[in-house]
Amino acid sequence: MKTFLLLCSLIAGSSLGEILCAKGMQQVGDVSLRPRALLGAVGRMFRNPWLYAGISFLALSFFSFISLLSYADLSFVVPLTAVGYITNTIGARFLLKERISRERWMGTLLVAFGVAVISLDQRLESLVRAALAPWARELHALLAPREASGVVFGGIYAIRLALLICILAAIVYYGIAVVAGLLWFADRRRQRALGTAYTPPVTILKPVRGADTEAYENFASFCRQDYPTYQLLFGVRDESDPVVPILRRLQTDFPEREIEVVISAEEIGYNAKVSNLQNIFARVRHELLLIADSDIRVTPDYLRRVAAPMQRPEVGMVTCLYRGTQATTAGGLLENIGISSTFGPEVCTSRALEGIAFALGSTIVMRRELLERIGGFPALADYLADDFLLGNRAARAGCEVVLSDYVVEHVAAPDTIGAMLRHQLRWGRSTRISRPWGYRGLLLTYGTATALLALPAWNFAAFAWGLLGVTLLVRFLPVFLIGAIGLEDRALARYFWLVPIRDLITFGIWIVSFVGDEIEWRGSRFRVLPNGALAPARNPGESMTRYRNLFICLLLLLALPIGLAGCREKPPEATSGAKRFDLKGKVVSVDRPNHKVTIEHEEIRGYMEAMTMPFTLLDDWVYDELTPGAQIQATLIVDTGRTWLENPVVTKIADPSLARSEESGIEPSPGAEAPNFSLVNQDGKKIRFQQYRGRALLLTFIYTRCPLPDYCPLMCQNFVAIRQGLEKEPALAEKIHMLSITVDPEYDKPRVLREFGARYVGAGKPDAFRRWEFAGGSADEVKAVAQFFGLNYWPEKDQIIHGLRTAIVSPDGKVYKIYRGNEWKPEEVVEDLKKLNPGA
Amino acid sequence: MKTLIVLFIAICAQTLGDVFLTKGMRLVGEVDTLNPAELFQIGVQVFTTPYIWLGIFVLSLFFGLYLVALSWADLSFVLPVTAFGYVLNALMSWRLLGEHVSFVRWLGTMVICVGVAVVSRTEQRTTRTAAETETS
Numbered sequence: 012m013k014t015f016l017l018l019c020s021l022i023a024g025s026s027l028g029e030i031l032c033a034k035g036m037q038q039v040g041d042v043s044l045r046p047r048a049l050l051g052a053v054g055r056m057f058r059n060p061w062l063y064a065g066i067s068f069l070a071l072s073f074f075s076f077i078s079l080l081s082y083a084d085l086s087f088v089v090p091l092t093a094v095g096y097i098t099n100t101i102g103a104r105f106l107l108k109e110r111i112s113r114e115r116w117m118g119t120l121l122v123a124f125g126v127a128v129i130s131l132d133q134r135l136e137s138l139v140r141a142a143l144a145p146w147a148r149e150l151h152a153l154l155a156p157r158e159a160s161g162v163v164f165g166g167i168y169a170i171r172l173a174l175l176i177c178i179l180a181a182i183v184y185y186g187i188a189v190v191a192g193l194l195w196f197a198d199r200r201r202q203r204a205l206g207t208a209y210t211p212p213v214t215i216l217k218p219v220r221g222a223d224t225e226a227y228e229n230f231a232s233f234c235r236q237d238y239p240t241y242q243l244l245f246g247v248r249d250e251s252d253p254v255v256p257i258l259r260r261l262q263t264d265f266p267e268r269e270i271e272v273v274i275s276a277e278e279i280g281y282n283a284k285v286s287n288l289q290n291i292f293a294r295v296r297h298e299l300l301l302i303a304d305s306d307i308r309v310t311p312d313y314l315r316r317v318a319a320p321m322q323r324p325e326v327g328m329v330t331c332l333y334r335g336t337q338a339t340t341a342g343g344l345l346e347n348i349g350i351s352s353t354f355g356p357e358v359c360t361s362r363a364l365e366g367i368a369f370a371l372g373s374t375i376v377m378r379r380e381l382l383e384r385i386g387g388f389p390a391l392a393d394y395l396a397d398d399f400l401l402g403n404r405a406a407r408a409g410c411e412v413v414l415s416d417y418v419v420e421h422v423a424a425p426d427t428i429g430a431m432l433r434h435q436l437r438w439g440r441s442t443r444i445s446r447p448w449g450y451r452g453l454l455l456t457y458g459t460a461t462a463l464l465a466l467p468a469w470n471f472a473a474f475a476w477g478l479l480g481v482t483l484l485v486r487f488l489p490v491f492l493i494g495a496i497g498l499e500d501r502a503l504a505r506y507f508w509l510v511p512i513r514d515l516i517t518f519g520i521w522i523v524s525f526v527g528d529e530i531e532w533r534g535s536r537f538r539v540l541p542n543g544a545l546a547p548a549r550n551p552g553e554s555m556t557r558y559r560n561l562f563i564c565l566l567l568l569l570a571l572p573i574g575l576a577g578c579r580e581k582p583p584e585a586t587s588g589a590k591r592f593d594l595k596g597k598v599v600s601v602d603r604p605n606h607k608v609t610i611e612h613e614e615i616r617g618y619m620e621a622m623t624m625p626f627t628l629l630d631d632w633v634y635d636e637l638t639p640g641a642q643i644q645a646t647l648i649v650d651t652g653r654t655w656l657e658n659p660v661v662t663k664i665a666d667p668s669l670a671r672s673e674e675s676g677i678e679p680s681p682g683a684e685a686p687n688f689s690l691v692n693q694d695g696k697k698i699r700f701q702q703y704r705g706r707a708l709l710l711t712f713i714y715t716r717c718p719l720p721d722y723c724p725l726m727c728q729n730f731v732a733i734r735q736g737l738e739k740e741p742a743l744a745e746k747i748h749m750l751s752i753t754v755d756p757e758y759d760k761p762r763v764l765r766e767f768g769a770r771y772v773g774a775g776k777p778d779a780f781r782r783w784e785f786a787g788g789s790a791d792e793v794k795a796v797a798q799f800f801g802l803n804y805w806p807e808k809d810q811i812i813h814g815l816r817t818a819i820v821s822p823d824g825k826v827y828k829i830y831r832g833n834e835w836k837p838e839e840v841v842e843d844l845k846k847l848n849p850g851a
Numbered sequence: 852m853k854t855l856i857v858l859f860i861a862i863c864a865q866t867l868g869d870v871f872l873t874k875g876m877r878l879v880g881e882v883d884t885l886n887p888a889e890l891f892q893i894g895v896q897v898f899t900t901p902y903i904w905l906g907i908f909v910l911s912l913f914f915g916l917y918l919v920a921l922s923w924a925d926l927s928f929v930l931p932v933t934a935f936g937y938v939l940n941a942l943m944s945w946r947l948l949g950e951h952v953s954f955v956r957w958l959g960t961m962v963i964c965v966g967v968a969v970v971s972r973t974e975q976r977t978t979r980t981a982a983e984t985e986t987s
Contacts, residue, residue, distance in 0.1 A: 037922070099927070109926065112974070125934070126937060131955075132956045
């Protein structure tokens with residue numbers, strides 16, 4: 012109850028305090044930083060009652076905080092500061108009448124979340140470690156190149172990580188596309204349920220230019236509509252256009268239809284199609300408009316089906332997906348495959364994720380009133396993507412844009428591959444410029460390409476092949492569902508194998524489109540402005556900046572092979588005369604930077620008896636699994652004076668949480684203040700670190716039952732050597748105190764320590780332990796000291812697995828130097844002690 | 852921009868003040884007694900430690916600047932932006948104090964960075980000040 016009240020006063024106090032202060036400052040008004048004005052403002056601040064109230068509340072919350080801290084666990088109180096950000100913002104919204112935009116809310120929530128994460132730091136850390144450590148280790152092993160180090164290692168690691176993210180994102184995207192396709196199918200069923208009885212008079216606007224493939228058949232399909240009243244308006248820019256005779260024939264062949272051909276070269280902007288539309292707009296007679304590209308073919312029920320959704324009042328626009336048909340060239344075929352495999356799924360996905368905020372030129376049905384409301388055709392005259400914009404503006408005007416259940420047929424032009432590429436590049440550049448981040452994000456949908464790049468990045472390992480296989484498999488799900496079933500692209504059955512090739516082309520175009528901001532369109536060159544509008548192209552060579560992206564691309568492309576070449580850094584090759592032995596043992600310590608592992612090994616038959624010694628082990632990846640206490644098997648190679656381990660197998664991993672902190676070695680840096688630890692010495696007397704102030708304290712960690720000759724016994728022998736070194740200079744010796752701390756205090760009681768220590772300090776002398784003590788204490792006391800010096804240990808069977816730390820604490824109680832492991836020499840320590848006590 | 856600069860100085864002052872106070876309190880040592888006489892002695896020690904005075908001074912500078920910023924901008928703008936202090940704090944412990952900064956803490960710091968960036972892009976003042984209300 013007390014806790015609850017204090018908590019309430021903590022949060023309410025700080026929120027109210029902040030709000031009152033803000034209120035007060037609002038009244039004080041904008042404080043100017045000019046000295047005189049500042050003085051005036053300070054005067055006003057001192058007279059402001061709101062400020063006083065605010066500061067009192069802040070003080071109240073501060074004291075609640077202090078009282079809570081005095082008895083509650085800190086880790087439970089501190090995260091609550093995160094809640095403060097939210098309560099304050101709510102308070103500011105209602106009490107201060109501040110307008111809080113969605114963006115600000117998002118930022119504030121992020122901040123609160125971050126603060127909560129930071130304050131839960133340690134708990135989360137251990138939680139995350141326990142839960143994710145095995146995964147992280149797997150992932151790391153997957154990403155770390157085996158035979159590289161340094162910059163090359165980092166580079167390959169980063170490339171692999173980026174590729175993996177891209178591939179996984181693409182797989183997720185393909186999954187989303189499948190779901191989006193199913194959602195579209197469901198919507199198509201709803202649309203069909205509306206029936207085909209809704210038939211208001213329609214005007215069809217068809218801007219045409221040149222004679223497309225089977226132009227007559229395409230146009231005629233629009234004249235054969237099963238629809239009561241509709242007007243067909245064709246717009247042509249030039250009397251001599253080859254399409255004009257075709258249109259004239261159409262008029263004589265379908266005398267029952269109201270067909271009008273408007274020929275006008277008037278221009279309202281760079282986009283000729285929009286000018287064309289504007290020219291025929293004057294002849295429009297009906298309220299409902301349908302704009303359709305010229306190369307579209309439809310069936311007689313088309314008009315009824317695309318008009319049907321318009322009977323719902325919230326619908327402002329209907330647009331149609333299309334399938335490419337009748338490809339006669341490779342370029343046309345690739346274009347069609349792209350529509351079914353990439354474009355269709357993209358449209359479905361954006362429909363499902365954010366609703367359709369665009370339209371496709373194949374069919375746009377809208378009311379005349381809406382067109383005029385969003386600015387009419389003149390508003391689109393300078394844009395390349397007129398159809399996209401029309402839908403976008405309709406959606407922004409609050410209308411629903413519907414993707415029709417009808418899929419029109421797009422009769423492919425006999426394009427060469429070059430023409431297809433130019434067309435794709437035009438689209439890519441203009442999209443990149445008008446939506447830079449969305450366009451960059453497309454990379455996450457290019458699974459085929461990124462999975463293919465993964466092959467060299469992983470040196471064609473089985474993993475990369477598996478990844479490619481899975482990606483391609485998932486890739487075909489949306490192709491099949493949306494391309495084959497949804498768009499009814501029959502060519503897919505024969506040419507499905509072109510999909511990956513088409514994907515690679517798309518990827519290539521994506522990369523190339525980052526270079527330059529000019530496009531070629533209907534024979535003229537234009538520059539795309541950041542808002543998507545067109546402007547005349549620059550004179551050649553006028554500006555070099557547009558080649559900046561090209562340089563970046565080239566650099567990236569260069570970096571890849573260089574990075575991969577680094578992979579070839581091989582470990583030493585054994586010569587034919589090399590001898591090989593099987594080694595089996597337990598890892599005692601790991602020195603990753605120097606690629607050394609100290610192993611307590613069993614007898615190596617024919618080479619050496621069982622002992623503990625360091626070995627060279629070059630394979631970087633093993634070090635993630637190597638922790639003190641782990642069992643290891645490997646081949647020991649002895650070759651002309653060099654020895655190293657190969658084919659390591661780590662069979663048992665020690666407790667990872669302990670081992671990990673051993674590895675990371677959180678130890679104090681020199682100059683850190685050593686806390687006043689308390690321990691119990693060999694005489695059973697309590698000792699505290701403070702009592703050694705004025706002398707340098709040389710300490711190390713041991714335990715009496717330690718079986719490893721180069722561990723605890725070595726430490727003790729080193730200390731004996733140091734002592735002998737010091738005895739040569741009595742003045743110095745007076746200034747040094749040595750302390751061996753046991754990590755096995757359960758067993759190493761004072762009596763045991765005394766017996767053990769006597770072997771080293773010399774038995775029988777009355778003041779033998781005066782300058783060298785052996786200390787234990789409670790398990791917690793010892794642990795605290797060990798942790799401070801970055802030493803971890805844990806019992807296993809009746810041994811203690813431990814690292815080695817030896818440290819000097821200077822006379823003023825600060826850490827002076829820490830020696831890791833057992834490589835240090837007694838003489839070094841003596842030298843360091845001399846440096847620390849120059850006078851003596 | 853003016854607000855952001857003043858807030859940045861304020862945040863630096865806050866971080867610095869915290870460091871001074873911590874340093875001062877470490878010099879005083881751990882308070883592990885409840886004996887009134889010793890407590891009094893510790894109290895005297897606290898108020899004779901220059902680091903603590905320095906800390907208090909820098910912290911009051913922070914509060915002043917914070918109030919000045921509040922006179923220019925929304926509370927809902929200023930408050931999240933001051934969370935940038937956590938970022939400075941992490942950097943400081945890492946570089947200056949040589950402490951180990953855990954991965955989770957870096958993660959939280961990064962999230963705060965993004966949050967602050969988002970908030971700092973929003974309009975700073977959405978209410979009218981007293982002066983504006985009077986003149987309008």
